[in-house]
Amino acid sequence: MDLRALSGEALGAEFMLDDFLAQPKHDTFRISLSKDGQLPADLVIDNVNGKAIAPLKLSIKSPATSDGRSTAVAEISAKTLAKHFARGINRFEVAYQDGAERRAAEVVMDVQM
Secondary structure: OOOHHHHOOOOEEEEOHHHHHHOOOOOEEEEEEEEEEOOOOOOEEEEEOOEEEEEEEOEEEEEEEEOOEEEEEEEEEHHHHHOOOOOOOEEEEEEEEEOOEEEEEEEEEOOOO
């Protein structure tokens, strides 16, 4: 059980599987984001399956704020990220810098590429 989200400011990130499966070419990974307060300006994927990688910048779409909670959709090319994947279930971290501290949300994907 992951209790990090209970702290309030934690970043929530979830792979949008239905969106990916509905794409004709399966060429974009979309990640639903949420956070109390403002979303960070720069979000990257810098860790895949527990291994550090060169940061991959996420494109942020449809930002919105309601009742103090920010939401958005992050996008990245499936080809760009998938070259870091192994067979089977993969994990990656959506991360940002909060001052000197790195903060991240783990995303688990079970999609056969």
